[in-house]
Amino acid sequence: MTAEPMTPRDVASGPEVADLLVVGGDVVTMDARRRVVAGGAVAVRGRTIAMVGSAAAVRAAFPGTPELDATGCVVTPGMVDAHQHTTGDVLARSAIPDDLDSRTSTFEWAVPLHAAHTPEDDEVSALLTAVEALRAGVTTIVEPGTVAHPLTVGAALRRAGIRATLGTWGWDVPDVPYSLPTGEALARQAEVVRAFPPASAGGDGLVTGWVTLVGHDLASDELLVGAAALADELDTGLTMHLAPSVDDVHAYQRRAGRGPAEHLAALGVLGPRLLLGHAVWMSPAEIELLVDTGTAIACCPWAYLRLGQGLTRAGRHVPFLRAGGRLALGCDAHNAGDRVDVLGAARLLAGLSLDAPAEGARSLLAHEAFEVATVGGAAAIGLGGVTGALAAGQQADLVVFRADDPAWVPLGDHARQLVWNAPTHTVRDVLVAGRQVVRDGHVTTVDEAELWAWARERSAALLARAGIEIPRSWPVVTAN
Incomplete structure (x- = not known):
């Protein structure tokens, strides 16, 4: 695609100084015009993007600025993972x-694992997840609230340098382990948000507390209404799991005689602050309710296939998007979606929509799937205009893909190459809020070798403490 001339909107106001120029690659902007600037450059000033344009124009505007050479590379916005568990399963990867x-x-494996977690387990889990995400070009994650030690996890996410929302588990129904009285559950949510306040309340804009109910059918009406009110009061987001399988549909029919989203609508809980994790089993009427109220969905396609939850039978995510819904992608837990790979999730969602198109909805094409992975996902989690695109004034969250790999040779259409080839393995460099957190494929913020050793040690101790022995598909023998 031929680069278009820059307009005044492509350059932020202020003195012509920058801290870093990312120069020479094809810049996939995901801006309002979805331009690809061939042989382009991105100027980074502090945390934000100061200019996007041709290499010559950007160098002329910011002479003498240090450069990150992206010649022959593809530069994109960082991707958004809107439903990513950071603790629990990660230390038992491929075990369930x-x-x-x-x-x-969930209840015979994941819950016992979470129950056995120490603060150190939460810390190493969160670091490991964040490193995996960053190396896959994911610069923003939404932790969906299965964290026992949120202050520890928040510190670990900050150390890794990833953009994240954070919460802690909360439910109040009787006869369920670890249930809290409604008031205590809400107070615990408020404590996390106040520890990691949103930018509107003086937060750093990197790790932000959200109200994060576990959801499903594990919240009373009082807790659901209180959580929505608390998110409004604290000016933050609200997320919860809902209807990944048909179980929640049956539970809400028994409870209220209506579908899960219909019940939330009757309580006044739906709205633009709410991000529903999953929402696979939604009726057409419920999809309409979600669209009309501005409620967002995080779709985790690999998890639904891995757990056999019925995505191909019941999923309406593409019709939701086509109707104007706010859709994001997620990778879920490490024994569900298994890999933190948003490009892989985009590829799967697009492929399923082509193979089994939803009635009355046009299939999802590669360029649209990449929108969901970036700018659309950012909008879905309330960060539209902050991240998800490479444009002046946005946060400098960007990914440099090296193109000296078969997945990029020869270079065809950028969107189709990103989605159908899903070249996560070619991520070379990553910036989050202007800080380089991945260099030459490795995270700069932690010692990776030390982290791998720490994770293996903590995994063995956690499994032993939880009384879990990994069932083996094949016999493991010791070589003589």
Whole structure:
């Protein structure tokens, strides 16, 4: 695509100084015109982007600025993972059997793992997840609230340098382990948000507390209404799990005689602050309710296939998007979506929509899937205009893909190459808020070798403490 002349809107106001120029690559801007600037450059000033344009124009505007050479590379916005568990499963990766239904997987495996977590386990888990995300070009994650030690996790996410929202688990229904009285559950949510306040309340804009109920059918009406009111009061987001499988549909029918989203609508909980994790089993009427109220959905396609939850039978995510819904992608937990790979999730969602198109909805094409992974996902989690695109005034969250790999040779259409080839393995450099957190494929903020050793040590101790032995598909023998 031929680069268009820059307009005044491409250059932020202020003195012509910058801290770094990312120069020479094809810049996939995801701006309002979805331009690709061939042989382009991005000027970074502090945390934000000062200019996007041709290499010559940007160098002329900011002479003498240090450069990151991206010649022959592809530069994109950082990707958004809107539903990513950072603790629990990550230290038991590939441990949970794949012949279990989702309820058994959750309550016989995931819950005991979480219950056995120490603060150190939460810390190493969060670091490991953040490093995996950054190396995959994911610069923003939404932690969906299964964190026992949120202050520890928040500090770990800040150390890694990733942009994140953070919460802690909360439910108040009787006869469920670790349930809290409604008031205590809400107070715990407020404590996390006040520890990591939104930018509007003086937060750093990197790690932000959200109200994060576990959801499903594990919240009373009082807790649901109180959580929505608390998010309004603290000017932050609200997220919860809902209807990844048909179980929640049956539960809400027994509870209220209506579907899960219909019940939330009746309580006044739906709205633009709310991000629903999953929402696979939604009726057409519920999809309409979600669109009309501005409620967002985080779709985690690999998790639904891995757990056999019925995405191909019931999923309406593409019709939701086509109707104007706010859709993001997620990678879920490490025994569900398994990999933190938003490009892979975009590829799967697009492929399923082509193979089994939803009635009355046009299939999702590569350029649209990449929008969901970046600018659309950012808008869905309330960060539109902050991240998800490379444009002046946006946060400098960007990814440099090296193109000296078969996945990029020869270079065809950028969107189709990004989605259908899903070249996560070619991520070379990553910036978050102007800080280089990945260089030459490795995270700069932690010692990776030390982290791998720490994670292996903590994993063995956690599994032993939880009383879990990994069932093996093949016999493991010691070589003589």
